[in-house]
Amino acid sequence: MVKSTIPPMFQVVVDKEKCRKCKRCVMSCSYGALGFTDRVVPDDKNCVACHRCVAMCPENAIMINESPLAYRPHASWTVEHRQGILKQAETGGMLLTGMGNDKPYKIFWDHLVIDACQVTNPSIDPLREPMELRTYLGSKPDKLEFETDKNGQPSLKTQLTPNILLETPIVFAAMSFGSISLNAHRALARAAYESGILMNTGEGGLHKDLYKYGERAIVQVASGRFGVHQEYLNQGSVIEIKVGQGAKPGIGGHLPGEKINSEVSQTRMIPIGSDALSPAPHHDIYSIEDLRQLIYALKEATNYQKPVSVKVSAVHNIAAIASGIVRAGADIVTIDGFRGGTGAAPTIIRDNVGIPIEMALAAVDDRLRKEGIRNQASIIAAGSIRSSGDWVKALALGADAVVIGTAALIAMGCRVCQKCYMGKCTWGIATQNPQLTARLNPEVATERLKNLIRAWSLELKEILGLLGVNSIESLRGNRERLRAIGLTDSEANILGVKHAGE
Amino acid sequence: MPASKTKKTGKTITIDAKGVYYRELNHSIRTALKAGGKEFHLKNINGQRYIGDGLVGRDVRITIDGVPGNDLGAFMDGPTIVVNSNAQDGISNTMNDGKIIIHGDAGDVLGYGMRGGKLFVRGDVGYRVGIHMKEFKAKIPVIIAGGVAGDFLGEYMAGGILILLGEKKKNEMMVGDYLGTGMHGGVIYLKYSDDIKEDRLGKEVAVMELDDADNKVLDKLLKEYCQDFRMDYDKTRQQRFVKLKPVSHRPYGKLYAY
Incomplete structure (x- = not known):
């Protein structure tokens, strides 16, 4: 297979002063981004920034940076587009990804704010007073009908569906x-x-x-x-x-x-x-x-x-x-x-x-x-x-x-x-x-x-x-x-x- | 809505389903089953859906007079259902075990996601039969149809055995288009016919001759089928069969850039 020419997205920096060569980072990386010769040798192009090595390193000797490699700026031909095309040209496959949409679409949650009570309508202290969070999932009836037995005891007539x-x-x-x-x-x-x-x-x-x-x-x-x-x-x-x-x-x-x-x-x-x-x-x-x-x-x-x-x-x-x-x-x-x-x-x-x-x-x-x-x-x-x-x-x-x-x-x-x-x-x-x-x-x-x-x-x-x-x-x-x-x-x-x- | 009339004679529970809504009918069956009933005879069935849906138990047997509605034996796990006439769509949907015998024709989407048990149809079957059938260890589902089949036979099939005996009227086609499209497991045995043309096959499958193992499978299954329908086994078995198998177990293996 021809070696990929796609530049790495991240840069793994191992602090030689701090590293005690315990190899925990090497063992923790399943992506092949860290190897070992006589010292830890990063292979940047395999790094996905999952932070496992960072978390496992007892010496805090590892830092992951976004690759500082400069691309000539282009507002339309973003780095992501360029990298995607390079990858597809190499493989002929559909680009795969995981997790949710990472594009900067408008997030409407961030444009909504919540009301609060002031002066005339008092707020409630949930530490003192009960708050009901219980919720029932399922279909609710259009209306509730009741019947009373001969002793005048009311009971529910409507048949409820499971909730x-x-x-x-x-x-x-x-x-x-x-x-x-x-x-x-x-x-x-x-x-x-x-x-x-x-x-x-x-x-x-x-x-x-x-x-x-x-x-x-x-x-x-x-x-x-x-x-x-x-x-x-x-x-x-x-x-x-x-x-x-x-x-x-x-x-x-x-x-x-x-x-x-x-x-x-x-x-x-x-x-x-x-x-x-x-x-x-x-x-x-x-x-x-x-x-x-x-x-x-x-x-x-x-x-x-x-x-x-x-x-x-x-x-x-x-x-x-x-x-x-x-x-x-x-x-x-x-x-x-x-x-x-x-x-x-x-x-x-x-x-x-x-x-x-x-x-x-x-x-x-x-x-x-x-x-x-x-x-x-x-x-x-x-x-x-x-x-x-x-x-x-x-x-x-x-x-x-x-x-x-x-x-x-x-x-x-x-x-x-x-x-x-x-x-x-x-x-x-x-x-x-x-x-x-x-x-x-x-x-x-x-x-x-x-x-x-x-x-x-x-x-x-x-x-x-x-x-x-x-x-x-x-x-x-x-x-x-x-x-x-x-x-x-x-x-x-x-x-x-x-x-x-x- | 009239309630179903249930009658017990000997071991058999007879239910007259004339004008009875499916929910009522199936409730009666489940109730009788809970009370220990094993043998059922449903009379005057006319399109009631979901008969046998989710029922469990190999010793349960349901005989149906009339045409049952869609999703007959869906999610079923064990019982035997015999239909003395035609049946509709969605039979053996996601069925786990059991046996369904249809003495007439049956409709579309039979055996969707079926994982075990048998579906024997005496006559023709519709579109998308055996779609996404699968197998697991000893569980190998079987569908056998005596007549012709519509398009998309064995689509997405991941396991199991589909047999088409291909009895047909003049000018009828034995199989439709897109035969075995997306198939990545299991096997389809077809009566050899000129109707099996290259341009009708899904690109994932190829037509092959039978080997000894195939013949053994056919011997066994066709014997059972012929017995159930009182057909001449030797005559049925004598015909030439071919098999359809996926050429790759990984038809979707090279779609992505990792």
Whole structure:
């Protein structure tokens, strides 16, 4: 193979004074960016800036810099474009990437601000007073009817459909076992179980060891139907039909055979080493009626005991699509915006297809309200919820709950190097290499995830307090408590918020 | 909505499904199953969906008079279903185990993601049959159809066995276009026919002659099939078959720049 002429993106600097040649950095690097002769020798072009060596070095002797190599500046022909073309000219392949869209599109969360109580409407101190964060996911009835027995005792006449309790309105993103390691899956499942939220299996099934956390899992059914069987469907508390993913709307998935080891093979129920292809469409879904057929096939299979969610990417006509999904009988609509993460997607698709979750969420909530069917399904918003600030804003725009994927990975140690598709994750998350997966201690990762949920929930309570409300229900869909800064009239209009000062 | 009339004679539970909504019907079946019922006879079935959906147990047997609706035996794990007439779309969707015998024709998207068990159709089958069938260890799903098949037969197939006996009327084509498109595992046995043309095949597959192992598989499966439909095994088996297999297990291996 001809040696690549693409210049490195990063520069690894090892401080010779500090380095004691313990080789921990060399052992920790799975990308081949550090070698050893009589000293540590970096190979810059392989460095992905994952920081594992930096974290492992006992002497703090390693520094990763962005490559100072100058390119003649060009506003149109950016370095990224030039490097991409060089790589494609060398390989003839589609450029791959991991994590969410990294392009500097306008992030609407950062243009929304939250109201607070002053003087006339007192705020509440959440440290003293109870704050209700509990949320129920699932279809709510149009109205409640009661009947009284002959002793005058009232009882509920309306038949309720199953709803799932979240202690705090957050769920972990769908990340399959296969795209991430069993230790990572285990930590997500256990943290969800212990925090009273939900994890999402993704489309790779649920490992039998994790069945004990199943009541806190959303079990996904995607076009490849990997690991989907009766027992699996019965393990979860919610079943999710995956139609689309924000990072790659309209395309399928492909877990290469190299990642199908014995455990992944058992869970997905496909042979070791075989490619796991998830076709772009479900081949039995070509219409809302077909979607309804699958929704009810799943409800029949689980005796109407579990809410069914349909997950779609945020695309242009998302409001109409969501309306169709609700009318098809879904109890939950999960919308994944175009900054949503992925283990692997063609860069060109991740960075150019779909719309932001803020716009999609506002449009869907609006449409379902106008059509009088908002109660029929919960809305879960996904696609780069980075902090409890984004979370609060999503709830105010109408979400019943939000999804966190990248944030959960970062909590487990991820440095967002965007190389998940390589299967070499030095943090033991997005890999199946046993030497690497052993680096992620599931107990520690569970605690870190629980800490994140706890910390954000505390912040959420503080914000509810300053808004002068004591329950999440008083914030949900309450766009009056948001104001826009630096948005155009039409942007603010779509989001349904006034400008600051109005 | 009339409730289904359930009657028990000996071991067999007979349900008259005339005018009964599918949800009611399937609820009756599940309830009777829970109470220990194993043998079911469903009468006057007319398009009710999801019969057998998610049912578990190898000793469960359901006989159906009339045409059942879509997703017959979806997610099913063990039972046997015999349909004494035609059937519709989505049969054996993501089925894990069991057997479905259709005495007439069947529709589109049969055996989607099917992982185990058998689907025997006496007559013709529609589009996208055997799509994304897969196999795992001892679980090797089998679909056999006696007649002709529509486009996209065995699309995305990742495992399992698909057999087309190809009985056809004059001027009928035995197979449609895009045969085995995207196939990366499993095998399709086809009655040899001029209809299997190069331009109908997916680019991932090739037509090959049978070897001894293939013949053994065909012997066994066709014997069972002929027994189920009371057909002449020798005559059926005598025909020339060819097989369709993927030329590469990694058709999607060289798409990306890493």
